[in-house]
Amino acid sequence: MAAILLGVAAFGSLAQEQSDQVALSAGGVSYVSGxxxxxxxxxxDSLxxxxxxxxxxxxxxxxxxxGVKVTISDAVGKTLLDTTSQGPWLLARLPAGNYQIxxxxxGNAERRTVTIGSEKLRTVDFRWASQAPR
Known part of the structure; x- marks a missing residue:
């Protein structure tokens, strides 16, 4: 039984690592989180x-x-990305323009309006007061 649990734990760790290595695509947006x-x-960092x-x-x-739910919409309100982060970082490639994130x-939503250029990496921080009550 212990060997099975150890194998499941190792597989979960491998799955998390692999999700960091492959960019996903949704709504024409390439992204990766971890x-x-x-x-x-x-x-x-390398990506x-x-x-x-x-x-x-x-x-x-x-x-x-x-486990942060992230929605990115374009200037006309069309949702381009709706996902949940697999870690504290999410990288995305968007066409140049204005976005609502x-x-x-x-249970607490934070909103940011950002302008994204075509090349330079723009970093946007989201900070919450505390975790959910336990």
């Missing part, structure tokens, strides 16, 4: 040059958070 652990952070938007999710106290964590 950043849990040093290897994942290093991998996302950052291929993206023009980086979202960072944390508590105001400084702790990073994951909504990031929700522990």
């Amino acid at each position: 950043g849990v652990g040093t290897a994942s952070i290093d991998r996302l 950052a040059a291929d993206f023009n938007l980086k979202l960072v999710f944390a508590l105001k106290a400084g702790d990073y958070v994951s 909504v990031a929700s964590f522990a």
Whole structure:
């Protein structure tokens, strides 16, 4: 039984690592999320040059958070991306333009309006007061 549990834990870790390594696509937007652990952070850092938007999710106290629901809409309100982050970082490649980003964590939504250029990486931080009550 212990061997099975160990195998499941190892597979879960591998699945998380693989999700950091492959850019996904939705609504014409390429994106990848992760950043849990040093290897994942290093991998996302190596991919950052291929993206023009980086979202960072944390508590105001400084702790990073994951499982953040992210919606990115264009200037006319069309939803281009609707996903849940697999870590405290989400990288995306968007066409140059203006976007509304909504990031929700522990029942609290934070909104940002951003202008994205075609090449330079734009970093947008989202910070929440605290985690959900336990």
